[in-house]
Amino acid sequence: MTAPLIRIEHLSKEFQSGGGFLSRPRSMQAVRDVSLAIAKGEALGVVGESGCGKSTLARLVLRLIEPTSGRITFDGTDLTALPPAELRRMRRRMAMVFQDPYSSLDPRFTLARVLEEPFRVQGEALAPDRLAGMLAAVGLPGSMAESHPHQLSGGQRQRVGIARALALQPDFVVLDEPTASLDVSIQAQIVALLAELRDRLGLTYLFISHDLGLVRYFCDRIVVMYLGAVVEVLPDPAARPRHPYTRALMEARFAPDPAQRKRLAPLTGEIPSPFALPPGCAFATRCPRATDLCRRETPALSADPDHPVACFHPL
Template sequence: MTAPMLQIEALTKRFQTGGGFLKRPRAMLAVRDVSLAIAKGEVVGVVGESGCGKSTLARLVLRLLEPSSGRVILDGTDLTSLGPSALRAARKRMAMVFQDPYSSLDPRFSVADVLTEPFTVQRRPLPPGQIAEMLTAVGLPPEMASSHPHQLSGGQRQRVGIARALALRPEFVVLDEPTASLDVSIQAQIIDLLAGLRDQMGLTYLFISHDLGLVRYFCDRIVVMYLGAVVEILPTADAQPRHPYTRALIDSGFTPDPTRRRAIAPLSGEIPSPFDLPPGCAFAGRCPHATDRCRTERPVLDATMHPTACFHPL
């Protein structure tokens, strides 16, 4: 087997909040001991509800946030040990598409400015015709270069965000809920575009989303997170879930087929606070299969082809 494009080793991020005069600071683990390898050309999805640590993971991988412990290795280079200039050089090879195309573009920048900035930051000359080429690649007319973000629709803005991410021809791209603030009709356009670009440019994606249906459609493998930790890695998009939480996520989706109406048994309760994690399995409080062991002992991912962190897998 070839070396993975990206290797994440025991990544942990601890945030501290509050604190002050006579007030003890509180700490939470946003990402707990996450390990993952992504092969070149693979699309790996990360799903989970808000607060599960998926966006923190995305930022740790690109070292937009400093991990508390653990390593991120991109094609043999340990990103976590790099100094500022070496990190900047390494950043040419990776990029991120942000969730909200309304706030991720500077309102005073024209589209051309947005697409020029990566070259300025990396102190590289802008090849002639590059902007028109990038716009065409993401399905926008080249004339749009002189437009400003407020003149564009949400879908067009996200296309500009994608063009910016791909400007320096990166090999690895983190997509952080790139369609969460778009209509479903536009979401499908953007996913279609991302799939096409991956094939053309040989990209490797880490795709973060809360929408399991979308992730199952788009990704080769799926990482399911709950409260900062990985609870299951589905080896294929259509693999049957083994963790009760993944099952619940699948069952929470509504099938767009009125002939297949089914009674949905929604999960009771909500995600516990990450500031006070239960001692056992984080999901035990909402899990229909939980036993005393689940409430006292914390399950870890088993070393199988279909890793699952559960004492009573389905």
């Protein structure tokens, strides 16, 4: 196996909230002791329900926010120890595509100006003859260069978001729910574009989604998160889930009624507050297989390196 492009070791992020006149500050662990590696050219998926820490993990990996503890290594360099100037240079090789192309593009800017921005940040200029090529690479006509974001459809806007992410020819791209705000038919086009760009440019992806079905279609391996921690890593998209939570995510995908999909249909029980996690397995309150052991002790990710799962009673 080749050396991984990204290595994450025991990464944790704690947020404080409150702490005013009448309230004591409360802290929660948005990301809890996450370790994983992404090989060059791999597309690694991260799935989990809203609030499980996916975006926090994404920001940590690019060091847009500082971890509470743990380490991120990018192509052999420890990012967590890098001084700002070197970090900026390193960031050329990394990019992020955001969930919402409406709010992530400045409405005052033309597309030409939007695509120029990453160069400005690096103190460089965008050669005018490159602009049309950047737009063409994401399937947009060069004539759109002087358009403003509001003149574009949602799918077109996300294409601009992707072009901007690819502007400096990164090796690694974090895609944080890149299709969540788009219609289903447009989603498919964007996913196809991302797959084609990956093949053509040899990109490495961290693909974040709440939709296990989408991630299975797109990714080589899949990390499943629950309340900030990794509960399972599917070694390939067709692997059968071992964690009861992963199975619930999979079944929810096929629930006919959208309300059920939202509620993770097969599960009953409450999600614990991230500010007061119970002892033992965080999933035990909703798990059909939970026993006293699960409510008492926290399962570690199993030693099986081919298919890690954190569960005392895997499927």
